[in-house]
Amino acid sequence: MKTRTESHVDAADVAVPGPLAVTDPSGASAGLPRLRVTKAYKMYVGGAFVRSESGRYFRVASEEAQGDADPAGVNIPRGSRKDVRDAVVVAKAAYEKWEARTPFNRGQILYRLAEVVESRAKELEHSLVRAGQSRAEAAREVAATVDRAVFYAGFADKVSALVASHNPVSGPHFGFSVPEAMGIVAVIAPESPSLLGLASVVLPPITGGNSVIVVASEADPRTAIVFSECLATSDLPGGVINVLTGYGSEMGPIFAKHREISAIDAWTADEALRATLEREAASSVKRVKTHPSPNAEMWFDRRRGQGLGFIERHLETKSIWHPVGV
Amino acid sequence: MKSMTVSEKSEAQKSTKDLALDFGRAWEYAPSPEATDHVKIEKRYELFIGGKWVAPKSGKYFPTVSPSTEETLAEVAEANAEDVDLAVRAARRAYDGVWSRMRPEERGKYIFRIARAIQEKARELAIVETLDGGKPIKESRDVDIPLAAAHFFYHAGWADKLDYAFHGRKARPLGVAGQVIPWNFPLLMAAWKLAPALACGNTVVLKPAETTPLSALFLARIIEECELPEGVVNIVTGAGATGAAVVDHPGIDKIAFTGSTAVGKRIQAALAGSHKRLTLELGGKAANIVFADAPIDQAIEGIVNGIYFNQGHVCCAGSRLLVEESVHDVVVRKLADRIKTLRLGDPLDKNTDIGAINSKMQLDKIRELVASGEKEGAQLYQSTCPIPQKGYFFPPTFFTGASQSSRIAREEIFGPVLTVMTFRTPDEAIEKANNTMYGLSAGIWTDKGAKIFHMATRLKAGVIWxxxxxxxxxxxxxxxxKESGFGREGGRQGLSAYVELDG
Structure with a gap:
């Protein structure tokens, strides 16, 4: 058992996770250590934290000696087909309302998310450190994640101006084309960076009005769950982003077969998984994009790690015509 | 319209029993066929590969038949996998050697040339289109051919402006595009495919539909005359096996397909793991929604145009009519009257509204689905117009009282057959309109502007009229x-299908 004084984490830096044990504050136990409360890590679906319906889990190890509230390893839900189906139900309902909000409102909610992530920076950094990063790396990643949220917050009400068009058709008609969300976008998040990568692939689709079901990094799903706690305490309506944990290679094909999912954006997929996703998606003419796993550093690049292309990929174009005349 | 004599007028006035149906002789038209003597169709067409007309390695030819006369117009080479391979190699050579290196403005000038040449030969192309495909000459003359020229002209101008198109992202061409097109708008679909591909710097292997290869071959002639570098456009004729050879060829970077959803799904599955880019323009079952406050007579014309244009061989045809319940009876009565006045017959006649069904196979499919509609208990309305003895024809038809789950309400018929259903509230109309795997187009008829925007926002379809x-x-x-495909054709947005962006 470690005490606060033995940990190299300064208590003042750690807002939420306590040390593994402290002396019982009431003093009633007379010198015996207080039993800490460990956290059950759960997936985030429809605004609620849920275990996998399957009851399955996988172990994620932690770097030791971090003064965390958790033991050296934690159990993470291993999502199943039923979990995907449940997520689709809530994501579908959430998408319809989310898309109907004004882009200004979506932008404000994304900004609120940036505020919440900033305020929980220490907790997120701590989770990244437990996953093996240095404190400096973790701080850099969290800062970049906040900035990414701010980037898309400011993009929500500008997308249309950039991708919509007036179509000067040859005839007595007024024609224009507007972008519209596709529906539910299923994402397989990058393995690394587990936080910035996740934010970078789930925020653009929701900026455009989609809802998202994402499988978090297999290597560090815990940070995705801590990020979900940011989602839960921002003003983002439940179901707009649903975070599943588990194996991308298992969940991906389930996404591909589900008819209510409109698109797949896979950032962790080997050639075999890529082929499977593309083949299974054909039965519902799903839009599938698989990406060769980028260097983790790409996500920190303001030109390559973010941009209009990330949003546009999950938009449909709707062209509208009306006669002009009296 | 021929003017009526006094006696004819009084004769028409006498019979007032059913005004809507008593047109006297006012609707009789003298035959007005388009002259075809100046159009020369060869007896046999080879493949257009590497800028040359080459005999197919397959050694096989197939007849292309005029669906309005059932006469063979020409025989056309059938490309096999070996022929497709030669075409892909020619396209790759042209891409590496010339087309991708050419200054974009020069590329654009070639495409402008094609647009101009199509306009010069518009009459001839319209006649070929009508002979080979069966569509009324007034449609090929006034819609297909002018739009085909316009597509080339429009995209020609993009060739040197791609740096403006993607908000600072740099676009580069994909390489060799394999394009497989349908029989309903043969030349227009070739233009939709070729023009953006070429403008963005790709070279092309194009496979026209087996029932309508001629206009694409005439286009090959035009491309020859325009002196496009050899191999930039290659045209391989054939049926499904030829299309599959194009799709499966490893030397192709991008597949663009327009056709049925069933075939589109097969192509998407076939390309899995291949790293080829894909865009699909597939089937539809569009809702055409008529509100009680719509200008009904205008709406009737819109309904007729929506479903009977091009014999209903239109992927975006308004094949499900959703009528607000309170005006259902009047819409049905007016529509029943109106379809009796549509003139069906010789597609070459300038007065013809409804031409020939594109093929025997398609006619059989339409008949089968119409029979299913009757069997499932819907009420049939059909024009009693005379049907020519020769050729494949089907009279304008619609059903009322069909359930949403019936085949005629769900499946794409791709013929002059409309299914009429009703709704009571805008929400119900949206629910019914979106209750399909398709999402290509939709129509809204109302005099209220706010209602149009409300509906247009909620209808899940790529084109809203x-x-x-x-x-x-x-x-x-x-x-x-949804299952009507992905990717866009036309506009700035359509360019994305033929470029790779750097960010």
Whole structure:
């Protein structure tokens, strides 16, 4: 058992996770250590934290000696087909309302998310450190994640101006084309960076009005769950982003077969998984994009790690015509 | 219209029993066929590969038949996998050697040339299109051919402006595009495919539909005359096996397909793991929604245009009519009257409204689905117009009282057959309109502007026509939601299908 004084984490830096044990504050136990409360890590679906319906889990190890509230390893839900189906139900309902909000409102909610992530920076950094990063790396990643949220917050009400068009058709008609969300976008998040990568692939689709079901990094799903706690305490309506944990290679094909999912954006997929996703998606003419796993550093690049292309990929174009005349 | 004599007028006035149906002789038209003598169709067409007309390695030819006369117009080479391979190699050589290196403005000038040449030969192309495909000459003359020229002209101008198109992202061509097109708008579909591909710097292997290869071969002649570098456009004729050879060829970087959803799904599955880019423009079952406050007579014309244009061989045809319940009976009565006045017959006749069904196979499919509609208990309305002895024809038809789950309400018929259903509230109309795997187009008829925007926002379809239907333009992106495919054709948005962006 470690005490606060033995940990190299300064208590003042750690807002939420306590040390593994402290002396019982009431003093009633007379010198015996207080039993800490460990956290059950759960997936985030429809605004609620849920275990996998399957009851399955996988172990994620932690770097030791971090003064965390958790033991050296934690159990993470291993999502199943039923979990995907449940997520689709809530994501579908959430998408319809989310898309109907004004882009200004979506932008404000994304900004609120940036505020919440900033305020929980220490907790997120701590989770990244437990996953093996240095404190400096973790701080850099969290800062970049906040900035990414701010980037898309400011993009929500500008997308249309950039991708919509007036179509000067040859005839007595007024024609224009507007972008519209596709529906539910299923994402397989990058393995690394587990936080910035996740934010970078789930925020653009929701900026455009989609809802998202994402499988978090297999290597560090815990940070995705801590990020979900940011989602839960921002003003983002439940179901707009649903975070599943588990194996991308298992969940991906389930996404591909589900008819209510409109698109797949896979950032962790080997050639075999890529082929499977593309083949299974054909039965519902799903839009599938698989990406060769980028260097983790790409996500920190303001030109390559973010941009209009990330949003546009999950938009449909709707062209509208009306006669002009009296 | 021929003017009536006094006696004819009084004769028409005498019979007032059913005004709507008593046109006297006012609707009789003298035959007015388009002259075809100046159009020369060869007896046999080879493949157009590497800028040359080459005999197919397959050694096989197939007849292309005029669906309005059932006469063979020409025989056309059938490309096998070996022929497709030669075409892909020619396209690759042209891409590496010339087309990708050419200054974009020069590329654009070649495409402008094609647009101009199509306009010069518009009459001839319209006749070929009508002979080979069966569509009325007034449609090929006034819609297909001018739009085909417009597509080339429009995209020619993009060739040297791609740096403006993607908000600072740099676009580069994909390489060799394999394009497989349908039989309903043969030349227009070739233009939709070729023009953006070429403008963005790709070279092409194009496979026209087996029942309508001629206009694409005439286009090959034009491309020859325009002196495009050899191999930039290659045209391989054939049926499904030829298309599959194009799709499966490892030397192709991008597949663009327009056709049925069933075939589109097969192509998408076949390309899995291949790293080829894909865009699909597939089927539809569009809702055409008529509110009680719509200008009903205009709406009737829109309904007719929506479903009977091009014999209903239109992926975005308004094949499900959703009528607000309170005006259902009047719409049905007017529509039943109106379809009796549509003139069916010789597609070459300038007065013909409804031409020939494209093929025997398609006619059989239409008959089968109409029979299913009757069997499932819907009420049939059909024009009693005379049907020519020769050729494949089907009279304008609609059903009422069909359930949403019936085949005629769900499946794409791709013929002059409309299914009429009703709704009571805008929400119900949206629910019913979106209750399909397709999402290509939709129509809204109402006099209330706010209602049009309300509906247009909620309908899940790529093209929405408010108080109009079946309008197309190269500046207007076209393409579907859901199982109607992905990617757009036309407009700035359509360029994305043929470029790789750097960010």
């Amino acid at each position: 408010g108080n109009t239907f079946n309008k197309f333009d190269p500046t207007s992106p076209f393409g579907g939601y």
